[in-house]
Amino acid sequence: VVSWLRDLGTRVEVDRVGNITGTWPPDGFEPAVLVGSHIDSVRAGGRYDGALGVLAGIEVLETLISGGVETARPVAVASFTDEEGSRFPPDMLGSLVAVGGMSLEEALDVTAPDGAVLGDELARIGYSGASPCLLAVAPAAYIELHVEQGPRLEHAGVPIGAVTGVQGISWAEITVSGQANHAGTTPMDLRRDAGHVAASIATYVRTLCDRLGPSQLATVGRIELAPNLVNVVAGSAVLTVDLRNTDDDALAEAERLLAVRCAELAADEHVTITTRTLARYAPVEFDPEAVALVEAVSAGLGLASMRLPSGAGHDAQMLARVCPAGMIFVPSAGGISHNPAEHTDDEYLEAGANVLLRCVLHLAGAVTP
């Protein structure tokens, strides 16, 4: 990405948390129209999640530059660090730091489950940059092209999504401490079984969805038991809970109910349960003009569009704190994402990139020679 941005002649900057930007023209320092996304992925991820928004942004810049199009405002492409956050939580860490939502020092100290420290890893790969803060000047606007990662556009047969906002996210890491013991000699009523409690939490979060309605989502994506052996009662368990809702009050209620249930389980099984918040973001609504712009641009290109909220978190929700922000979605085949089978047809990739280009031309003010 950096070499492509350099080849285009953009001003390439890497900030201290590794966020990369390429700005055109290189001497443009006033608030830019920013596009972009991220190029990190989850461990078993696909090739479109994030990368599409960055590569389409580079394509937009290349189109402007090769066409000799001058804009009233600079245009910049960003690739944000650690959007996924599955190794270094929270998710959207790079864009969160860029908008001032987390201190640089705190971010660089984030430690992964494998013991790696973010600041050390950035230095190791050469992306502990020199720029003090990516967004010392807030952008004029931010638009992000991304794959939907869900089934709604494909199901509706619509190529473009005008994203209205992002649902709230709550991530917790729960540690259960019990007593490892022999599976054959320990009576059931004397067990302090961390594995049983972890499984109970995993099944309980499903009931929150029945209770709070279809907008409530709940996932236990990671459970680690120790010692993790067939004939030993688990002495400890670490699990993660991912709760999401478009309604912040409902999300807070889900968190409260989970905390109550954990306290009950701890008392019943004589274990201790501690909870660490890994990420907590309120729902975000995108700029109404940005949403309308995506719709209008799509219509102008003869592309059908529909409004929809995002189920996943995105860098755009962080940028929405400091500038008008919006997103363009294109369909994900089968609604599959965070999976190597993730796929979006070329025609949709091209359609999305063209919508992005027209949004940029509108927002940056194309100067007709």
Ligand SMILES: [Zn+2]
């Ligand atoms: Zn993404």
